[in-house]
Amino acid sequence: MPYTIELQPDAWADLKALRKGHQAKILQAIDQHLTHDPTRQSKSRIKHMRPGTRPPYRLRVDEFRVYYDVLVEDMLVIIYGVVDKEYSLAWLDAFAKKFSQEE
Numbered sequence: 001m002p003y004t005i006e007l008q009p010d011a012w013a014d015l016k017a018l019r020k021g022h023q024a025k026i027l028q029a030i031d032q033h034l035t036h037d038p039t040r041q042s043k044s045r046i047k048h049m050r051p052g053t054r055p056p057y058r059l060r061v062d063e064f065r066v067y068y069d070v071l072v073e074d075m076l077v078i079i080y081g082v083v084d085k086e087y088s089l090a091w092l093d094a095f096a097k098k099f100s101q102e103e
Contacts, residue, residue: 002035003049003070007079014082022064026082029061037071053092054099055080067095
């Protein structure tokens with residue numbers, strides 16, 4: 001049974017800011033890699049981040065990174081951001097600050 005993919009508003013905004021070609025490639029990768037086995041790590045595509053890192057998973061799509069979490073029991077993948085590799089560390093820092101304020 002496939003996982004449901006949910007893009008948060010910030011992730012939609014990130015995606016819409018990209019060129020149409022990049023959008024299509026990222027959406028295709030999300031469908032291909034996250035719909036059926038989103039926690040399966042690979043050397044180049046899916047990575048489980050260090051313990052305590054939020055969000056806990058990253059999907060690499062060329063120069064972009066898709067950061068997400070998986071709710072296995074709900075069969076749900078929540079995508080929090082689509083970020084250019086160059087800005088990934090800054091995005092993760094900002095997300096961690098935002099996440100800690102929400103708790």
